[in-house]
Amino acid sequence: MSFGPIRPARVDFSAGEPPRSPAYGDIYHPRAGAWAQARHVFLAGNGLPQRWAGRPRFVVLETGFGLGHNFLATWEAWRADPQRCRQLVFVSIEKHPLTRADLRRAHADSPMPALAEALLAAWPPLTPDIHLMDFDGGQVRLHLVLADVSRALPELVLQADAFYLDGFAPSRNPDMWDHHRLRALARLAAPGASVATWSVARELRDGLSAAGFRVDKAPGVGGKREITVGRFSPHHRPAPPPGRMSPGAGQVTVVGAGLAGAGVARALAMQGVQVDVLEQHPGAAQATSGNPGGLYHGIVHAHDGPHARWLRAAALEAQRVIAPAVAQGRLPGAPGLLRGERQLGIEAMRALLAAQALPAEWVQALDADQATALTGLAPTGPAWHYPGGGWVSPAALVASWLAAPNIRLHTRCPVARLQAGPAGWQLLGADGQVLQQAEAVVVANAADAMHLLGQPAWPWQSLRGQVTMLDDPWPALPLAVADQGYALRLADGRLLCGATSQADDDDAGVRADDHAHNLATLRRLTGWPVPDAGLALRGRVGWRMQPADRLPMLGPVPSAGPPPAHRADQPRFAPRVPGLFVACGYGARGITHAALAGEVLAAWITGAPMPAPASLLDALDPARFAARLNRKPAS
16 A cells, blocks of 8 residues: 655644644644653653663653654653663654655754754655654654655554554544544554643543553643553453564574675664674675676556555665765765666656655656767656766675674575574584574575475576676766666776576576677667777676566565465465575665665564564565465456
8 A cells, every 4th residue: 555645744843833734724743842842752652761671672652743742852862861662763754744844843952963864864755655764873763754644554564562643633633533543553562651741621531441442640841731652451452463473583694795694684783683794605605695886776557556656666766775874985976877768758757756756856757858968878768866866886885784783694605494492593514514594584595595495386496697897988878778688887997787687597608699799778868979889898697586576575574374265365474484584586676775774674683673564574475476476366
């Protein structure tokens, strides 16, 4: 289910008054002040900071981000507390987020300017997604869920320790406070979860009671006599489905040191997990991830379905992680990407952007003349410009990820077999010797995963790809260009173009015909008179696994047992092999997928809040193909 479209908030900043929403006819915070409300109602009302003391992770779920005062106050309290939890995760839903300019205005006189400035610097493009932001080295993480609360709550996968129920007054925005929304909190509540809100409306209190909260009143603040507080104390709590259970491993072994494995290892290490990465080659990123450059970007599609939504969210996370390192010179790469459009005309492209309310800082529709002005290349037609997309060296990216604390890389360590052990899994070499023992295993070694997982009946195929590198001097290419192929200028001045795509082709040799195909792609994308002969060419061949639906295989591995008959059409209910996970099938978009896919799998293993909605988890789940077969009517 798409969260979009997202329309930014309109805020009235009239002098001497609290910021006001003209759309809802209500103020963002009481006249007594946002900070007083945040500290008294939401922090003290939830027993914070005392309740997070000594915990490895504490999760807050807020139903209205608004101007961000509650998040900043909670972050400030966490910083000031010597007994604080190791990681604070703050998940906040917002239907009408502020633009960066309005957010800056809202915090112009902030009593905590450094925190406000950090939030401003991390503020994302306002797309209908779950946006991750890390602060204090990842010890504080904000999941900003840009969606209507009615769409967001069913899609969240998390266990909240505290709920901040905030938003415009029930009389102004009744849909946010109705019983159906409040009942959804029961699924998201951790044992003993607390709740607090400034409202004492009878309907709210009854709704919380029906959801399993024991509700009380407490003294108010800022002119309000009372507020509502409560604790989660349900009569019954159903177990999560198999596809949503987390083993909570403290040590994980990842098989494969390419983009997929490195992305998972990095995300697990950030959660405090000790990770061992086993790689059969002499070093990391020796297979397809060793190409000298690769692209990352999303797509725009009229049907904002799982493929488009995942690629947008994944590209945004790739941009968040990669772009600062490129800008600081820590990774070879460059921002900006132009992707040709073959089906839609420029007016249809612009209409699509307007309908989906996608911001220009994320994507722009350019006509042929605008594209030429941007690139200096000959006009070829309309194109999508992704300012936050670009290219990066995948090998350098992998190396930087694997250099993180808590990660140990073991090279020349081929894994021949997996077997269940007394405390999880044993990873065996070809001679039957135990190479590693782990509480959980992530299989992330592309085509070789088929063997380790017992040749699962998944509809995917191996695609051979050859790229071409040109050493000769060429005109300027200010940003990467793509359209059924790509071209980019590497950091050392060489050109990289390609790539071919041949199914079930195991020829490892560099082929002249494939060079010719890539040179034709370069001519088509640039308009340059590239000769067919006399060029100094070098090539590289690799293989990519791609599922039939072009989405990664990501999640806990299904077991052979049948799911419940009445839930067989839903991937999350398929039974699982305990402690065994897969991260494969990234196809030609490994850089785009890797960062967010790693975060998703780390959350799956550790039980952290999921950085992707439930419908996308089902779309990535390796049990999805069997579930689709179960949806077909019997013949």
